[in-house]
Amino acid sequence: MLRVLLVDDEPFIVQGLSVLIDWEAEGYEVVGMAANGEEALEFLKVNQVELIIADIKMPVMSGIELLEIIKKDRISDAYFVILSGYSDFNYAQQAIRFECMDYILKPVQQEELTRILRKVSGMYQTKERALKESRQMEKAYLSRNVISLLSGKYDQINIDYVKAHMRLSEKMRYIDIEIDALSLPEEMEEEKKRAMQRQLYQKCMEYLGKEDSLHCIFDVANHEYGYDIGFLYCSYMAEERGLTEQQFLDAFSDTLTRETEAPVLMFVGSLAKDMDELSESYRTAAIVKSFQAFSSIRNITYYEAEIRKNHDGTILCKQNLDALVTAVEQNNQADINQSVRQLYEVMNRLGMDAQLIDLNISYLLFQLIHLAAEQDDHVNQEEIMHYISTNAFDRGTMRGSERHLRRFAYEYAEYLVQLRKNVSRGVLGDIEKEIKEHYMENMTLKELSKKYYVNSAYLGQLFRKQYGQSFKDYLNNYRIEQAAALLLRTDKKIYEIAEEVGYHDLDYFINRFISVKGCTPAKFRKQSREQKN
Incomplete structure (x- = not known):
């Protein structure tokens, strides 16, 4: 609801305005009434409104004086409408000079007031959309600068921007x-x-x-x-x-x-x-x-x-761990099975607590990360860590159990095989074609990896090598390009275009659009059409 302040020295006029129309039905609420400009200023110091309707001639402080003070001192950014029983053009000129939105004569007609309210409502919605888009753009740009710092790919411009805005x-x-x-x-x-x-x-x-x-x-x-x-x-x-x-x-x-x-x-x-x-x-x-x-x-x-875990007399089952790493490297399931079993037998026999088990598993994971990096020097260690964190779960097995580690070792061994094998680019060509035909659907790398018999983590790394970006970014960028085409060629609403290209979250779509195009969808459409004209 938009809040309204009514200002007039004649009580019956203020009361008349309050019942002249159905304010609530028009999306408004009368939150205050004042007898002159001075009372109105006191009200505005502690209350926020979106519309002020004030008489032009009042004792103590007139409507024109009230408008002038509000604008000069930036007391309120509310829309201002002057009421007057005088049709003198000089009054209208003064009101316009101080950015009065409209000027209507008494007695106020219901149709005229309704027209004004709907005009204000439309202007307010436009202003709010513009403000929201501006905030979204500022947040998206700040996020991009912070991500540059996090990735280690930044310069002084990124640093200065983050310092200035955060x-x-x-x-x-x-x-x-x-x-x-x-x-x-x-x-x-x-x-x-x-x-x-x-x-x-x-x-x-x-x-x-x-x-x-x-x-x-x-x-x-x-x-x-x-x-x-x-x-x-x-x-x-x-x-x-x-x-x-x-x-x-x-x-x-x-x-x-x-x-x-x-x-x-x-x-x-x-x-x-x-x-x-x-x-x-x-x-x-x-x-x-x-x-x-x-x-x-x-x-x-x-x-x-x-x-910094300090284990006095720490026991690292290095021999068993190294044997498991070798079995994984060779993709030998029998040896993997035996190595995992022997590792847990030793840890159980020694009565290791959770911290010691964590220490041994951490050593194993570091070795496996190093092993993957050795297979392909283009593999990013962060990608490997992400693979471990997202592919090491199985709802049928308990986190950290023997069965859990065995299944993970099997899958990681196959992952290493594909790193060495270097899957042919024909697979990427097929997937690229599939994206172009089904980009609006809920596509995932995991589903595509199953369809083309490629490990999902390795397929993701192939994508980065071939296209210089992740599968997720590639799909998002393609969707945004299709959205941009629809913005230029059609008059469809923004939310309709978002749905059509595969986004069911409007805010997420707008943020993705800003990150790719540098502006909101609405601004992109407006700028492109202005350039054509």
Whole structure:
């Protein structure tokens, strides 16, 4: 509802205006009445309105004087309408000079007032859309600059922009926030997962407040199966609440879990003392996340806590672990099966606790990451860590169990085979054709990998090599190009075009469009048509 302030020194006129039309039906609410401009100013100091209707001639302070003060002192950005019993053109000139929206004569006719209200409503909606688009563009551009810092590919322009638009502190951390993958139904569609990610993003911003909400970035990793929220934590956030860092993150995590009604996980990267260290904080958060598949679940996992575990008399089952790595490298299922069994027998015989088991599994995973990198020097270690974190889950097996590790080792061995084999580009050609024909459908890399008998992680890496971008980015960019064509060739609504090219979340579509085209869909259509004319 748009709020209205009525200002007139004649009470019967104010009362008459309040009952002249059905304000609620027109989308308005009369929230205040004043007898002169001075009373109106006092009201506006503590109340916000979208429309002011004021008499032009009043004692103490006239309508023209009220309008002049409001505009000069920027007291309110409400639309202003002058009422007058005088048809003198000089009054109209004065009102127009101070940006009065309209000027109507008494006695006010119902049709005339209704026309004004509908005009204001239309103008307000246009202004709100423009403001929302502007905010979306600013947030998207800021996110792009922060992601440049996290990826380690940045320059002074990126640093200066982030410093100018984001409140920072001397101590910072990158934190990956996600809903626990194992808590979601296996058959859940991608759109529903995306909706949960969107809800998590909104809850993060609400908790942090207006200014600090800029520290939340939607979908930083931008992986095929990733539904993450990036959070740039700064030490002042805890300090200003009188909390320690751990207390702040515990409270944040508990609130998110409660309000999203799903377990929320946080992977806390290393401490960054300046912006140059943010990429390392991002990388270490990815390492922590990749190990979650083989550890007992924790709501918050700190990188320092993982690497500083001090085990007196630590026992590393190196011989058994190295044997398993060799079996995986050779893709020998019999040896994998035997090595996994012997490893768990030794760990059980030694009575290892959860921390010691984690230490042994961490050694194994580091060796496997190194092994994959040796097969193909173009393979990005972050891609391998993401593969481990998203492909090491099986709902039929307990996290960290012997059966769990065995199944993962089988799949990782096949992954290495395909890295060595280097799948032919014919597969990519077939997939490219399929994207062009079915881009509007719910396509996933996992489904395509099954169809073409290629490991999904390796197929994703092939995509990066061939096209210089992920499968997800390739599909999104293709959809955006089709959306751009529809914006130019048709008069369809923005939400209709979003649905037609495969987006069921309008906000997500607009943000993707901004990241690709540098402006909102509405602005793109307007600019393109103006250029044609």
